[in-house]
Amino acid sequence: MIFCRNVLIYFDRATQDRAIGVLTRLLKAKGVLFVAPAETALPSAHGFVSTNMPLAFAFRRAAAVPPKPQKAPDPVERPSARRPLTKTGPPLHRAPSAAPAATSPTRLAAEKSSDINEALRLADQGHFVEAATCCAEHLRRHGPSGTAFYLMGLGRDATGNQLEAVSYYRKALYLEPNHGE
Incomplete structure (x- = not known):
């Protein structure tokens, strides 16, 4: 085993x-x-x-049988890089209504929230590359985050990179099994 x-x-x-x-x-x-x-x-x-x-x-x-030839995946039509993506649903998340107090631990929490809220705002507007940049910076400064990994996956999905998207979605679910998205 x-x-x-x-x-x-x-x-x-x-x-x-x-x-x-x-x-x-x-x-x-x-x-x-x-x-x-x-x-x-x-x-x-x-x-x-x-x-x-x-x-x-x-x-x-599996039993020792020769593998079946795999069918090539059907080509997927990808949106043009020059054409802006349109928003098709409600925003992913809303920004918190009250700002936390300016003490040291809460300031760090506010920075974390600010990074993620900016990434969510960018993703809601279809700016997935910029949202991914915000998430990468958030992960670098604050460590693993289910929401950040989810947004990274969303960006990869929107740009046609499903393999990387699945990897990020798995990480998001591992960190937050009850993630709302």
Whole structure:
């Protein structure tokens, strides 16, 4: 048995693929690989099948059959980079109505909130690149944030990079399992 829970979500796609390759080599023929709920697509994409254990995200190697050729994905029409994205729904979030007091701990909280609120405002306006820049700065200064990772995923999704988007959404859900979006 190999337990690898909540590790793979922090890797980029290439590192995830390499890690699954290493785990595949280390796992005995009838061994079981346990992963977190957000990581279940990775073993499935690398020749593992679910063991169907109740309340467990456990996988075993598929029987030794040659892999089926994969159909190329249908081309996705992407919006022109020059055409502005239009807003189709209500704003994602609203700014808090009252400003926190100007003491040291609350000032830090206000800065955190300000960074995220600015990123939300930019995302609501369709400025996903700028919103991602705000989120990256927020993550650099304040550490992991479910909302920041969600907005990073939203930006990647809007620009057609679904693989990176899924990675950011997984991180957001890991940090905030009940995230509203």
